[in-house]
């Protein structure tokens with residue numbers, strides 16, 4: 149559920165931002181059109197950079213999409229052998245574009261120069277064949293309806309709109325459920341592609357593609373950043389992000405080191421997978437911290453909370469609140485084994501309810517200390533909290 153909310157937020161905000169950019173560019177066309185040759189010349193370079201950059205960071209969907217759009221741009225600007233065929237078969241081009249985006253949204257991003265990249269390429273070629281067969285079949289079907297004097301109003305929408313809406317719904321579902329920015333980029337591409345098809349985007353291709361390809365670069369940067377700076381299990385910022393924050397902190401802050409009590413025993417009793425679920429639940433409860441506290445997964449079963457511009461008393465008060473919240477909270481642990489039909493009908497659940505406690509050590513930065521030294525003092529306070537019976541906050 150949490151992931152769906154995240155996916156919804158990422159999808160909606162991306163659509164709004166890219167929509168606002170296109171609207172803004174359309175409103176200021178006179179300015180951009182005066183500089184069109186710059187876009188036309190730099191777009192080839194931008195395509196090459198995007199393909200190399202996304203391949204390097206294993207964003208195969210963005211790399212393939214950029215390569216296809218690059219090929220399309222070369223085709224419409226030069227007299228390639230297949231240019232005339234493409235102009236005559238515009239519907240194929242459009243449906244093929246939708247299908248490729250739908251396909252890339254379904255398969256996992258992998259290295260481009262790998263056997264997976266090769267399979268993806270074959271599937272992309274198959275999309276072209278599928279688009280051709282789809283248009284051929286729908287033409288035959290529509291001719292059949294006409295010959296038999298059937299009148300179906302939606303018949304006219306069969307060749308283009310049916311695949312378009314299917315792919316939009318598929319990508320919407322994928323982008324919301326995975327919260328992946330690459331999938332959102334595919335959705336945006338389908339929308340832009342269809343807006344161009346219906347001539348709703350009053351912009352030359354060089355400008356439309358410059359916006360789209362720059363957006364792809366941004367997606368790869370943001371995605372790679374969050375891979376490097378986010379902890380995969382809990383979704384919290386990682387220790388590397390804490391180090392980054394330490395460089396921009398002012399001189400007044402407190403640091404709290406948080407550690408789950410007897411977590412080894414917990415792992416031994418319930419298993420590592422359930423231990424992982426507990427880590428996620430503790431992380432989500434810690435995220436409810438107020439007073440501007442910033443939470444990080446320090447490593448293992450340890451978390452760090454930094455309170456910029458807060459006194460020791462203020463931080464301790466908030467940490468006490470969070471400690472009590474976690475101690476009181478009954479965590480429902482999902483059993484990985486499927487319940488039998490009988491257990492379900494008896495209302496019996498294999499899910500377990502467990503509770504854990506945390507110990508916290510907190511320290512305020514004094515004039516003579518840097519970030520690492522303050523962290524060390526917080527760690528010593530945590531040791532004190534453990535020594536004095538756990539489930540408490542020590543200074």
Ligand SMILES: Nc1nc2c(ncn2[C@@H]2O[C@H](COP(=O)(O)OP(=O)(O)OP(=O)(O)O)[C@@H](O)[C@H]2O)c(=O)[nH]1
Nearest residue numbers: 407408409410411412413415420421423424448449
């Ligand atoms: N499930 C799971 N366990 C982890 C992870 N990271 C660290 N651990 C476990 O966390 C446990 C930490 O144990 P200890 O450092 O001995 O401390 P403790 O059992 O929490 O006891 P106290 O800190 O003294 O209260 C070890 O069993 C690690 O295997 C993780 O990502 N997932």
